[in-house]
Amino acid sequence: MVGPVVGMLLGVLDAVVNHVPEMLGEGGTASAERGGWSHAAEFAGLILDAGWAWAATAVLAGWWVSRHARVAAGMVRGALAGGVALGFATTSYYGADLLLEGSAWSGVAPRFWLIASVLLGPPLGVVGASIGLPGPAGVVAALVVPAGAALQTTVLPPPAASVMAEPVRWSVWTAAVVAAVLVAGRSRNRSAVTSPASAGRGPLGG
Template identity: 85%
Template sequence: MLLGVADSVVNHVPVMLSEGGIASAERGGWSRAAEFAGLILDAGWAWAATAVLAGWWVSRHARLAAGMLRGSLAGGLALGFATTSFYGAEVLFDGIVWWGVESRFWLIAGVLLGPPLGVVGAAIRLPGSAGVVAALVVPAGAALQTAVLPPPAASVMAEPVRWSVWIAAVVATVLVARRFRTRGAVASPAGAGRGRLGG
């Protein structure tokens, strides 16, 4: 819900500051900061990351099957609530009809795509390559979307957003790789010891 409300609020900051009709390059610092945040929060990868995070969060202390089920439910609910709160805030700001074609489309999309993304979040705790691949879904998706569907060039914040996302994706990938190596280094000696004892 915080994602949906925050996305709507930052998109309306320039209007609140009476800078809605001013070109992006001529707006003040607060409007530019809100524009930067809005370009990130409007991105599909940010919403996907919310479902992945929800799936990871609810499955941390559960067994594998239960964790996957919890992750699936959490992912769908997270995107459903985020979409509902976004369009609810839009009603307050703009007075639009909540149950329109656009809101229905994104609510259905969120409910359909949220569960598999929640399962991805739950799969992050799996050992080996499965956990690594799951952990890389969000950074890879963010980098890919930024490359294929970059922020609108008319925005003065487009370039900073593009570089910020790519840098964050690289850092996240390095951290995942380090975590995988650490896990492998810890697991290897134990496995070797069991093999010697078993022999």
């Protein structure tokens, strides 16, 4: 159930925050002249619209469903959860957009992103399932989302016209660095626990 739930949450929340300025009557107002609620929604929208956030949803779903499974079964579960999560995210986004805006679900974009969800969701879910693996494989898998977030924010930064562009950039970079440090610390602790020297010591340190 985690795939559909996190997918629907992402899709609906992304669609809603993108419509907050219109709901507040500030749709035609320049970003700098909007109120606090619109700025908060703009900040959230710039993050939720980013490809790395959608990728993170599939990775999260894959990690969650595979936590207590054997490796092979976990990879299968992760792939299915990642694909389902992005599929539900896409349909929920355009469904909510239809309700909020009244526009018909037509054109190339919905079909394109739905196909992309089916193709990219499973491998991202496998990445999530790989986070629990020991050694370098688990470390690399855990770094995929923070590295992807930092890279996308650098190569494809938020639009400069938004007053939230700079706060979003710094927030994403900071979160990516913190996540990388946590992953490195977790890996170091695991290595210390499983090292031959630690394993050979008894309760009295002998």
